[in-house]
Amino acid sequence: MSELNTLHPDRRLSVRDTFGIDSDLMAPAFGERDEHVPEVDEVYRFDRDTTLAILAGFMRNRRVMVQGHHGTGKSTHVEQVAARLNWPCVRINLDGHISRLDLVGKDAVVLRDGQQVTEFQEGIVPWALQRPVALVFDEYDAGRPDVMFVIQRLLERDGKFTLLDQNRVLAPHPHFRLFATANTVGLGNLNGLYHGAQRLNHAQIDRWNIVATLNYLPAEEEMAIVAARVPALGGEAQHALLRSMVALADLTRKGFAAGDVATLMSPRTVISWAENIEIFRDPAVAFRLSFMNKCDEAERPLVAEYFQRAFDRDLDEAYHLPD
Amino acid sequence: MGEAQQLARRQQQVEELCAGAIRALSGEADLHFRGRRLHRGRQRLPLFAPHLHPVIESDDFASFRGAADGLALRLSLSDAALHASLCPPEPVERLVFELLEQMRVESLAPKALRGVAHNLRHRFEQWSMAFHRARLTDSARGILLYTVAQVCRARVTGEPVLEETEDLMEATRAALAPALGNDLAGLRRQRHDQAAFAAHALAIARLVGELLRSADAEEGEHSGAARTEDDEDSERAAFGLVMELDARVEEGIAAAVSGHSRAFEAAQAQYRVYTGAYDRELAATALARAEVLQEHRHQLDRLLAASGLNLARLSRELKAVLARPVPDGWDSAMEEGRIDGRRLAQLIASPTERRLFRSEHVAAEADCALSFLVDCSGSMKQHIEVLAPLLDLFVRALEQAGVANELLGFSTGAWNGGRARRDWLRAGQPPLPGRLNERCHMVFKDADTRWRRARAGIAALLKGDLFREGLDGEAVDWAVARLQARPETRKLLVVVSDGCPMDGATNLANDAYYLDNHLKQVLQRHERAAQVEICALGVGLDLSPFYSRCQALDLSMPPGHALLRDILQLLARPARR
Numbered sequence: 084m085s086e087l088n089t090l091h092p093d094r095r096l097s098v099r100d101t102f103g104i105d106s107d108l109m110a111p112a113f114g115e116r117d118e119h120v121p122e123v124d125e126v127y128r129f130d131r132d133t134t135l136a137i138l139a140g141f142m143r144n145r146r147v148m149v150q151g152h153h154g155t156g157k158s159t160h161v162e163q164v165a166a167r168l169n170w171p172c173v174r175i176n177l178d179g180h181i182s183r184l185d186l187v188g189k190d191a192v193v194l195r196d197g198q199q200v201t202e203f204q205e206g207i208v209p210w211a212l213q214r215p216v217a218l219v220f221d222e223y224d225a226g227r228p229d230v231m232f233v234i235q236r237l238l239e240r241d242g243k244f245t246l247l248d249q250n251r252v253l254a255p256h257p258h259f260r261l262f263a264t265a266n267t268v269g270l271g272n273l274n275g276l277y278h279g280a281q282r283l284n285h286a287q288i289d290r291w292n293i294v295a296t297l298n299y300l301p302a303e304e305e306m307a308i309v310a311a312r313v314p315a316l317g318g319e320a321q322h323a324l325l326r327s328m329v330a331l332a333d334l335t336r337k338g339f340a341a342g343d344v345a346t347l348m349s350p351r352t353v354i355s356w357a358e359n360i361e362i363f364r365d366p367a368v369a370f371r372l373s374f375m376n377k378c379d380e381a382e383r384p385l386v387a388e389y390f391q392r393a394f395d396r397d398l399d400e401a402y403h404l405p406d
Numbered sequence: 407m408g409e410a411q412q413l414a415r416r417q418q419q420v421e422e423l424c425a426g427a428i429r430a431l432s433g434e435a436d437l438h439f440r441g442r443r444l445h446r447g448r449q450r451l452p453l454f455a456p457h458l459h460p461v462i463e464s465d466d467f468a469s470f471r472g473a474a475d476g477l478a479l480r481l482s483l484s485d486a487a488l489h490a491s492l493c494p495p496e497p498v499e500r501l502v503f504e505l506l507e508q509m510r511v512e513s514l515a516p517k518a519l520r521g522v523a524h525n526l527r528h529r530f531e532q533w534s535m536a537f538h539r540a541r542l543t544d545s546a547r548g549i550l551l552y553t554v555a556q557v558c559r560a561r562v563t564g565e566p567v568l569e570e571t572e573d574l575m576e577a578t579r580a581a582l583a584p585a586l587g588n589d590l591a592g593l594r595r596q597r598h599d600q601a602a603f604a605a606h607a608l609a610i611a612r613l614v615g616e617l618l619r620s621a622d623a624e625e626g627e628h629s630g631a632a633r634t635e636d637d638e639d640s641e642r643a644a645f646g647l648v649m650e651l652d653a654r655v656e657e658g659i660a661a662a663v664s665g666h667s668r669a670f671e672a673a674q675a676q677y678r679v680y681t682g683a684y685d686r687e688l689a690a691t692a693l694a695r696a697e698v699l700q701e702h703r704h705q706l707d708r709l710l711a712a713s714g715l716n717l718a719r720l721s722r723e724l725k726a727v728l729a730r731p732v733p734d735g736w737d738s739a740m741e742e743g744r745i746d747g748r749r750l751a752q753l754i755a756s757p758t759e760r761r762l763f764r765s766e767h768v769a770a771e772a773d774c775a776l777s778f779l780v781d782c783s784g785s786m787k788q789h790i791e792v793l794a795p796l797l798d799l800f801v802r803a804l805e806q807a808g809v810a811n812e813l814l815g816f817s818t819g820a821w822n823g824g825r826a827r828r829d830w831l832r833a834g835q836p837p838l839p840g841r842l843n844e845r846c847h848m849v850f851k852d853a854d855t856r857w858r859r860a861r862a863g864i865a866a867l868l869k870g871d872l873f874r875e876g877l878d879g880e881a882v883d884w885a886v887a888r889l890q891a892r893p894e895t896r897k898l899l900v901v902v903s904d905g906c907p908m909d910g911a912t913n914l915a916n917d918a919y920y921l922d923n924h925l926k927q928v929l930q931r932h933e934r935a936a937q938v939e940i941c942a943l944g945v946g947l948d949l950s951p952f953y954s955r956c957q958a959l960d961l962s963m964p965p966g967h968a969l970l971r972d973i974l975q976l977l978a979r980p981a982r983r
Contacts, residue, residue, distance in 0.1 A: 180742060302518070323517075323520075326517065326518040327518050327519070327520060329518070330516065330518035330519050334430040334431065335430070337429070337430045337431075337433045338426060338429065338430040340433070340435060341426075341429040341430065341433075341434070341435035342435065343426045343429055343430065381971075381975065384423055385422075385423055385426040385427070388423050388426065388427045388471070389427070389430060390521075391471065391521045391525075392427065392431070392471075392475070392519050392521040392522050392525070393518065393519050393520065393521060394520060394521060395520040395521035395523075395524045396521070402419065402420070402423055402467065403467065404416065404420070404466060404467045405416075
């Protein structure tokens, strides 16, 4: 533990070489890999704007929130940047039941020399605060807004953290970083897609220095991601198939934006569809299993229309004029 | 009638799917079909090209898909302002120019969407074959237009021409080739650049226009006034098929027909009521003696029992559509949540007790008022035996789902104008008198009456002599005003009708579309105000020329769950403005 405390970024990496992004920036990095550093995913592809926003968080100590639809890889994005910088990174999934005590710490009964004693145990926030750790609040908008005020002061740069239970004031480690990911921008579940998303307090939203939006990628990028994940579809022969798959995903997204379908295909769905094609050898069967069966029955004929457009094949769900 | 209703229903299903595909392909959310024409919000879009308008009676579903894809590509890939600025004024030139622009966008269909390219080709072939089979290629003008269309499409898209008619157009093609050669080559080369493409397209359009005019002149010299009727017929048909770019698409049997009313426009769109002295608003129970209502009620109950519709299921589904989750008190004795202070004593008494928490209880609550407004015009009488049990069921289900509901009806007090018309005749028939009948509004069930109390009133729907004529515009105004007086936040009006507003005397004294135009004005006003959502159920009729949210119902078959689902979908569908 004390080891982690002594770590410091001791080298600088070229952003161009490390992330494949056209930029002359040099990013600070750790020389040693601690156990908290996430694994590097070699095929991960970085989105330029989001990566620069996250890097600004690491380099300049800014508080960065990444917002975007599900399955776009928001949390993974932060993790992969940290992995490349060897920056220890801890992810917390927020939900409606995370309380102040979980985050700050609580008195707990422990055994010491055979005696039961009450002792204060630090929560995750004070622990991370004193270490060179990037703390990621996942699903930030699922946390209860009143509880999230715990981190209000931390959102300011050099903001100190007061442990009321112990009359202690903690100063953050100079390499402590804070990130959050969310599906909404704190206005609650406006489109009906993200049940459980809370309306956030705007005094708090205001304190996030950078809000990066990571939405669906251009078709070429998405094809490259799927091809990297599922190498069987990476070949030249499968190019047309892959292109149609991504085009179909795009149709469902536009259909969702127009209010026609309530379910949309995230990049994650496309990847699992591609994986299922490997298993079932038939795009239509795999499509039904990975997406169609998640859709409301009333929407299936329309989804079948989308499929026909992309693949020129009729699914069983497609509408037929009676003879 | 049954067949017409089925066709209307089918038309609507196909349009829903096509509109959904168009929205997804073009990325524009406010596109939808109204009266078989594509609209963007309230604005009607041009027809674009003749092959984009298949008809449900004769074309297959793949044709509809092709037409939808063509429309979507046109909207997303063509700059409408540039196109309009270049469009030539003469009808023939304009037709060719529109057609070429359409072919340009069709040739640009994304490669990733294989099905789109196939649909487009299929639709064009079907249209070509229909053109050919209708013997429109027999006339000189027909074959010229046909050949230009075929050759140009083959050039722009790089697909071969239709094999079946290749020989037929050989001669025309050979004659055209030298004059068109240059521009044809330009079409394919410039298809990514709308302005450069338009230059070639315009040149081709002009050439075709000149050829047609010279053909006309020649024909005139040869045969003079002695043109046979046969010729004229086929010509009209040809132009009907290809040239009505500004006119409406030919109406099928089932779309509501409407037009412009001079009388209404002359009065600066001010609706006039000649006299309101005989207008009545009645509670339905006052319409008949209690014994008669009792008998109707028994009949209604029998019909309902015979239909076998499931009340509990409908109520559940209505709740899912109309209710929103709201916090409603607390659930105590939970294993997690917030500590419930009242249970702490229990913890001391029994330390192993874990159910010490309480959590917020969320209940689905429908803060919503829904009115049914039933058109009680003469033609509705034949549907009422199916409709009345359905409405009765909905009233009960809505009540169970906690939705305030009303059942209203409108008719007239007399046929042919009644006393209002007599007054008008006595006054010497002043011109444009406005509405000329005794308006009759009926309340079968109001929102404050429970279904149990309103049973007899609802049964009055089955009383045959209520059904006379209809003044839809005034009735919608009335129903909306009643809804606006309700405290609920969401307000829905469902109009059930099988036709346009109809009142013989008013139409005779003003003109045929006077009431139509008033209805449109009323709906437009309320849709803009957006305080009350108005939807319409068309009994065997597509009401989309009037209502932006409507659903055609097929009542010729015994009502089943599919019918209920159609109505639920209408309630759930978002309004497209």
